[in-house]
Amino acid sequence: MYADFRFSQRDLPDSVNLAKFQRSKGSMYFSRILATFKVASVVILMAPLLQGCGRTYENNIHVATCENGSLFVREHVDTRTGVRGGVFANYSLYFVPEGSSETPKISTTSNPIYALATANERLHVFRTPKGTDWRLFVSPASVSPAGYESLASCIQANIENIQHSMLAKRPPLDEFPSADRVLPPFATIRYEDIEDLRSSYKCDRGGTVSINESGLVGFKHGSASLIGALYDDGKSMSLDAIAIRWPSLDMHLADPVSYFRQCKDSHGRSMFQVFKVSIDPKSGYQTRFTQVFERESLQAANPAQHAP
Numbered sequence: 001m002y003a004d005f006r007f008s009q010r011d012l013p014d015s016v017n018l019a020k021f022q023r024s025k026g027s028m029y030f031s032r033i034l035a036t037f038k039v040a041s042v043v044i045l046m047a048p049l050l051q052g053c054g055r056t057y058e059n060n061i062h063v064a065t066c067e068n069g070s071l072f073v074r075e076h077v078d079t080r081t082g083v084r085g086g087v088f089a090n091y092s093l094y095f096v097p098e099g100s101s102e103t104p105k106i107s108t109t110s111n112p113i114y115a116l117a118t119a120n121e122r123l124h125v126f127r128t129p130k131g132t133d134w135r136l137f138v139s140p141a142s143v144s145p146a147g148y149e150s151l152a153s154c155i156q157a158n159i160e161n162i163q164h165s166m167l168a169k170r171p172p173l174d175e176f177p178s179a180d181r182v183l184p185p186f187a188t189i190r191y192e193d194i195e196d197l198r199s200s201y202k203c204d205r206g207g208t209v210s211i212n213e214s215g216l217v218g219f220k221h222g223s224a225s226l227i228g229a230l231y232d233d234g235k236s237m238s239l240d241a242i243a244i245r246w247p248s249l250d251m252h253l254a255d256p257v258s259y260f261r262q263c264k265d266s267h268g269r270s271m272f273q274v275f276k277v278s279i280d281p282k283s284g285y286q287t288r289f290t291q292v293f294e295r296e297s298l299q300a301a302n303p304a305q306h307a308p
Helices: 018-023 028-036 145-157 159-167 256-261 285-301
Strands: 002-005 056-066 069-078 088-097 106-109 134-138 186-190 199-202 208-211 216-221 223-231 236-240 276-280
Touching: 056 145, 056 159, 069 159, 088 106, 134 145, 145 159, 145 186
Parallel strands: 002 106, 134 186, 236 276
Antiparallel strands: 002 088, 056 069, 069 088, 106 134, 199 208, 208 216, 216 223, 223 236
16 A cells, blocks of 8 residues: 655645745645645755656665565656656555555655544654654554554664665666755654545535645635634634635635535535534634644654643
8 A cells, every 4th residue: 555745846836935835834825735735745856957858767665674564665756848847756655565464554644633643543753743744644444553563663663764765866866966855754653544634525616625634624616725724633623704705716605604504524414513613703724734733743752641
């Protein structure tokens, strides 16, 4: 199974500088981007790319031999022209079992996690999360607790080798010596399906409310915007009174509460049934990302003390 570390400057508007984007964690614009991103991101930038034809490359890199199998990183590099301003690489982490039917489903994100890990989620901390470090998730439906612990221990023992292997020169990246490779390390791993932290609600007139693993509540109807955030470990939702009146560039709502009350998830539940929803003049969603990051860092520093 794969943990997809896709990333691409192509996902950002032309006016956004990536380095500035990564530093602006508390900004409203950064939060809006995070509300729709569901994968961790890695970008390889380079000096102006020579004009001409390009191609794609794929490398499978063995990074560790574990107790019950082997750990690999798959690198997919795209150098085709038409890719704006650089060479792009997608990375996938996957596990090949030996003598076992269990294949761990590994997912990842570079976003901070709004819900603190419980004791049952068996949090392992490789380092205190910083910036866009990767957070790994292993679905309990795919592997036993013992299998998860074995995988987590294997990653822990091979962290340096994994990072070294991903940074090693190989075609086609060795053809671009000026490439600036931004490859954040692994920070944590937990025994939980990341999709349990995400949810979406389909609304009338083609709108969709999405909640990401940082607890940011976004709305998409043509354009996308941030309209609120989760609090109290996901029990409460605060919607911004102004943002929900103009949730997208092409939509104005005279009665936003009635509109959002009819939005339903895949089980037919309104988000007003799932969360304790409040409408606030200032929901604080612009700074929510920073607050979530701080809580996550506190737990990483002392998992037992800060477990809910």
